[in-house]
Amino acid sequence: MYSGRFLKGVPLTRYSSLIFSLAISGLKLHYKNSFLGFMWTFLQPLLFLGVLYVVFSSLLGSRIPYFPLYLLIGLVLWNSFSRSTSSSMMSFVSRRDLLLKVYFPREIIPISTTITTFIMMLFDLCAFGVFVALFHFVPPWTILYLPILLILLFTLTLGLSFILSVANVYFRDLEHIWGIVLQAGFFLTPVFLSMDIYPPSVRHILVFNPMTLVIDMAHNIVLYNHMPSVGAFGYLAVVSLAILGLGYMIFKKFESKAIEII
Amino acid sequence: MREKETEEEEVKDQHTNISDDTDTLLNEGRYAIRVQSLHKSFRISHEKKSTVYEHLVGLFSKSRGYEKLNVLNGISFDVNKGEMMGIIGKNGQGKTTLLQILSGILKPDSGAVKLSGSTVPFLSLGTGFQPDLSAIDNIVMYGLYLGLTKKEIKERIPQILNYAELERFADTKLKHFSTGMFARLAFSTAVQVDPDILLVDEVLSVGDVSFQEKSFETFLSFKKRGKTIVFVTHSLELVKRLCDRAIFIQDGNIQKIGRPQEVVEEFYNFYDIRKKNV
Numbered sequence: 001m002y003s004g005r006f007l008k009g010v011p012l013t014r015y016s017s018l019i020f021s022l023a024i025s026g027l028k029l030h031y032k033n034s035f036l037g038f039m040w041t042f043l044q045p046l047l048f049l050g051v052l053y054v055v056f057s058s059l060l061g062s063r064i065p066y067f068p069l070y071l072l073i074g075l076v077l078w079n080s081f082s083r084s085t086s087s088s089m090m091s092f093v094s095r096r097d098l099l100l101k102v103y104f105p106r107e108i109i110p111i112s113t114t115i116t117t118f119i120m121m122l123f124d125l126c127a128f129g130v131f132v133a134l135f136h137f138v139p140p141w142t143i144l145y146l147p148i149l150l151i152l153l154f155t156l157t158l159g160l161s162f163i164l165s166v167a168n169v170y171f172r173d174l175e176h177i178w179g180i181v182l183q184a185g186f187f188l189t190p191v192f193l194s195m196d197i198y199p200p201s202v203r204h205i206l207v208f209n210p211m212t213l214v215i216d217m218a219h220n221i222v223l224y225n226h227m228p229s230v231g232a233f234g235y236l237a238v239v240s241l242a243i244l245g246l247g248y249m250i251f252k253k254f255e256s257k258a259i260e261i262i
Numbered sequence: 263m264r265e266k267e268t269e270e271e272e273v274k275d276q277h278t279n280i281s282d283d284t285d286t287l288l289n290e291g292r293y294a295i296r297v298q299s300l301h302k303s304f305r306i307s308h309e310k311k312s313t314v315y316e317h318l319v320g321l322f323s324k325s326r327g328y329e330k331l332n333v334l335n336g337i338s339f340d341v342n343k344g345e346m347m348g349i350i351g352k353n354g355q356g357k358t359t360l361l362q363i364l365s366g367i368l369k370p371d372s373g374a375v376k377l378s379g380s381t382v383p384f385l386s387l388g389t390g391f392q393p394d395l396s397a398i399d400n401i402v403m404y405g406l407y408l409g410l411t412k413k414e415i416k417e418r419i420p421q422i423l424n425y426a427e428l429e430r431f432a433d434t435k436l437k438h439f440s441t442g443m444f445a446r447l448a449f450s451t452a453v454q455v456d457p458d459i460l461l462v463d464e465v466l467s468v469g470d471v472s473f474q475e476k477s478f479e480t481f482l483s484f485k486k487r488g489k490t491i492v493f494v495t496h497s498l499e500l501v502k503r504l505c506d507r508a509i510f511i512q513d514g515n516i517q518k519i520g521r522p523q524e525v526v527e528e529f530y531n532f533y534d535i536r537k538k539n540v
Contacts, residue, residue: 018406025403029394101389102407103366173313256369260304 015105019112026116041120045127049075053131056192064194066223069137072128073222074191074215080121081157081211082182088113088161089168089178096262106255107248110161118154140225149221153214156240162247169258189215207232210239293378294459294490295341295364300373302334302359302514333359335514336373343379344488348495348505348522350529356514357494361385361461364492379458379490382408386463388448393437397428400436401451408455418454426450427473446473453480459490498526 031040049072056071064070091113092099092106099106132139168174187193189212195203206212213236220226305328333356341347351357362368364375365383390407391400401422405415423429426446436444485491485504495501501508501522508525510518510532518528 017412021403021406021412025392025395025399028399029392095390097386098390098407100362100367101383101385103383104407104409171312171314171317173315177314260368 022112023115045124084117089164092165142221159243159247162251348501348508351511381459382457383461
């Protein structure tokens, strides 16, 4: 039994400022020492998407309409997911000293890491916007659904981040395992392939993967003026929230033991 | 006959419990910290299982692979409000673990800890400092970790830099700081937090002689302002000079609690006797 008080004032505002300061300092550290400084936040995704566009669009002269944009939006979302989960996974073990010497709610660490990578994704989306303009593409009105989709992606990512940050303390080789999972996931989500290349039997299984749904829906609402079905959307929402809930429960159950063996 | 004895003991136990309860009722508000029969043990792995592979292999092998290390064996004590309590003992006797539990960083296996008043742990200086961020950025982050609000920290930045004698280096990245500058910055930020209870782990030996004197003064001023301080140290002289009471921890138990003079004496005696025996 433990009772003590470490706060003055309203907990939520205090911790939200800690969360956001951590998230921002994570961004600053990511672009440390760079000559162009903060410009890199815009330039890096722009150049990155440019390279990928050149490589992939010439390789796969594809039947998919608006293929360059199809590829880029998928990459932005998949990269965000992959970057977010990988860096959250390291967030606990890389802060051993902090966790053993200062008290604050431990969930702040995966939350702020997820926010950092989410902000990086927003910069990536700006770069995507540049490409949209370059192609003289006018997005359909269904793009207004994109923010909702991003919120669901954030929910899903945060849930996984909770689990991975603690699990990595117990299983230090999770890093490598997760790397392989991400690689497999890249090919099982429609990032640069269309779902049509898979036989229907496989496709029915793949749609249970929430990331497949996220990217498929993003294609539909950003490029094809196609509303996602209520069923698919509902499924994604339920799965994301369930993973967040489960992730938080796992995190709360194991966080204090994790700190002892970190 | 034996049964009677145990019965009597139980009755006694109940009595002490009752008197303890009335004690609590009478002295509500007198204690800053109450610690009751605190137990903590760690698992020390022999073969460290830290990968999925090793866990899978471990399922099939029968050796237990770890040992239980009891760090705290039922420690109980109170600290009065405004009191400065020194904690001494050799390395590995559970001092830091005790402080980590008081800070809420580690959870006790059993026992109760009650702190009344806002608390700040200073277990080490400058944890979470990022070498690639500027001094000001680091002050803000460190202040947030220690429980200040962003507004409070921003207001105090000039004061902190002034106290640390580092105004010229406000925008310098921390990696260009010397060890002494680093420590001064951390200490100056830490003392800006104004809690009711301070939990301190050996942080007074920071910087050069003049800064040490300055930090010592600051510490005394906390005491004068009626803050409750729990102070872990190896400097027995400081305990005698500063503390109102002291605890000597040995093997996770309280060997002696009382006036600093007596506790320090007990500490000397205890280890002298041991030396003779060896």
